[in-house]
Amino acid sequence: MALWSGRFEEGVSEFTQRFGASLPVDKQLYAQDIAGSRAHAAMLAHQGVISQEDADKIDAGLERIKGEIEAGSFPFDINNEDIHMSIESVLTSEIGDAGARLHTGRSRNDQVCTDTRLFAKKRARDLMAANVELRHALVSQAEKHFDVILPGYTHMQHAQPVLFSHHMLAYVWMLDRDFDRLRAAYDAADANPLGSAALAGTTYPLDRFMTAEALGFSRVIPNSLDAVSDRDFLLDLLYACSVSCMHLSRLCEEIILWSTAEFGFVTLSDSFSTGSSIMPQKKNPDFAELIRGKSGRVIGDLVALLVTMKSLPLAYNKDLQEDKEGAIDAAKTLEDCYRCATGMIDTMEIHPDAMLEQAKKGYLAATDVADYLAKKGLPFRRAHEIVGHLVLLCDKRGCGLEDLSLEDFKAESDLFEEDITKCLDLASIVAARTTFGGTGNSAVKEQLDQAKEALAADEADAASLA
Template sequence: MALWSGRFTEGADAFTQQFGASLPVDTRLYAQDIAGSVAHAGMLAAQGIISAEDAAAIAEGLAAIKADIESGALAFDVQQSEDIHMAIESELTARIGDAGARLHTGRSRNDQVATDTRLYAKQRATDLMAANVTLREALMAQAEEHFDVILPGYTHLQHAQPVLLAHHLLAYVHMLARDFQRLAAARDAADACPLGAAALAGTTYPLDRFATAQALGFAHPISNSLDAVSDRDFLLDLIYACSVSCLHLSRLCEELILWSTSEFGFITLSDAYATGSSIMPQKKNPDFAELIRGKSGRVVGDLVALMVTLKSLPLAYNKDLQEDKQGAMDAADTLEDCYVCAAGMIATMTVNADAMAAQAKKGYLAATDVADYLAKKGLPFRRAHEVVGHLVLTCEQRGCDLEDLALADFQAESDLFESDIVECLNLPAIVAARTTYGGTGHDAVRVQLAEAQAALAADRARC
């Protein structure tokens, strides 16, 4: 019989019991639920609402239930309990009697589930922050190991200007550092305690909500009982952080997929992060990078689903909110798996520096520097841009590159060209010359690496 059965004359239909049950999802919250119940019982005893003996029996009984769940000795059935909260309370009462039945004094499942979910969100955000740091470490290790490697930088997926591979990889480190901040903000958003708000209006019992908040490691109790039981913004924050980070991982994996093709050949993925074909013996497919790219869509879907669920809910609690957890759990689980997979893929990939260098010599990557050469000699940049455009056209007609042109070819377009123009055609020099803060020059990238290392150390401490 359900814990709320006193007002009802018949039990739930077997189908509606199954349809309305959240137990298959919220079983994962058993540890959080037990922690919240232990804190609540301790506070009730401290306030003289239940006896110290009852509180001790509750704590002991809950500890035994937790051990049995974790050992596999205890499992729950949706035909007996619709959620983890009722399942644990029923089991507790069966084991310790009336003391267990007193546990729910001054509490509703509304504030109970909100508390459990916030505890879960805080822990999962912390887990994701740690996994984020590990991936950034892998990217930075590759950046440092291959610091001098040059590859084409792209816009519109066309060769644009030469850049250091380290500079390219650090762009993803910066994206992930922002993702870390979003995850940390989501953890902070969840760090407020709903326990004691009861169903929606508070309670007549003299609860000490500050004591339970402190016991559970929350920064403070939520100050409005209606908001305490109905707010799920913290889950939106968590899933949003997961969604943005999945988008960044999708971008990274798209490049790894392209870079591992025969057309690029920039990297070779480890066999541990690739698969073969059932029919084509020669194939080595970047399946796991593709899976990360694909899974990002589902995580974005999790965000949209919860936003639509919440958009029209009146205060305070509504059963719709039962749908809040599955998407958040999926988003967090998926992102963590993607972080782990991406970190392994990055750490074990082989960088083919020669292939990158060969491609960096194609596509007239020195063109901007040749235009800058003329501008520095006084020619307006727009005119310099036009002059170099003519030179590129000449190269296309001849089937050569800028470095293949003779000095006379340059001087035919502008008498400002002198023999030192060859220095503007040297790719390492082109890269090294970009010394402005944030640029791809060696000195500038060393600064970026140092800053990224400092940020990483600070974030590692926050995990």
């Protein structure tokens, strides 16, 4: 019989037992559940609610159960619908009344919130560490290929030349913000609900601050209704995972494009590619595609919990049983994507010549030619129009701006002089963009130093939470 069966004359059917059970999902939280129970028992003894002898039996019994679960010998039974009842029923069968006293002063409502918050903290910490590793890989590629030039795009059309290192660092800064979101999710989960009981607190003299300290929570949730019904911390974690997956999807989309014959900018290692069952020549970027695809399921996990929460009255409702599966899935998916992307970036081969060759196409010097005229006093809009005429001339001739003669330039404006050729050199165009955050070599060097400094600080922060 279930631990709550006292007022029932009949049990649930086999189907509804399975339908209502969360054990297949929440048994993954066994370590957090045992940690919460051990802290609760120690606090009950300290407060004189149970004897120290009972607390010692509970602690030893829970330690044995943890060992059995980790050894794969624990008898999980679907009739014990969740991880809490599974552990408590076995504990009580082993140590008798002492085990039956463990649940004094608490409810499964505050118990599951405690487990879930401990889990969210751990997974946020794991993801922060994985985020740091991917940023290291991107920074490494930026350093190794610092001066490589490739075309920058807007609307997927050639726009202006940029440094490859600048491009890689754009993703480093996205991931830097992702780290901050994961850190915020960690902080949101770092509050103790234990002792709130079902919704109203309890008449027992519990010390919630003692259990908070024992479990490593930085603070205690001040409202018992909020404590058992709040899942904002899981939404924060799911949001952080969703945004980071979106960033990884953008990165992988570019890698997929860059690895095509049309681009030829990169070659992925064999370890991060697959072949075709029919076409012997194929080398497919399957793992980049999978990362891109998995973003959908993580974003779906976020939407699912938002919809679950949107109409729930206070305090606890069975709907909240649906909170954990999506969060568990999202955290694991993002961690796997981080690991895969790190290996893929670390091992991909860069082709500078192919990047430079493409940067010579599409009139990427056009803006600098317009700036040349504007710096000589011509209104920029007029300069823009003149350079547009020159590009049209190149289109008709099938040539580049660098192929035009000085006479061609002067036919459009007498302001053009022989030094216009300096505006047509890609390396000079890139180097000239020295504004803070720009793609100029000196600006990117400064940016790279900042990125490495931020990375070191985040790496230390993640390590401090371990």
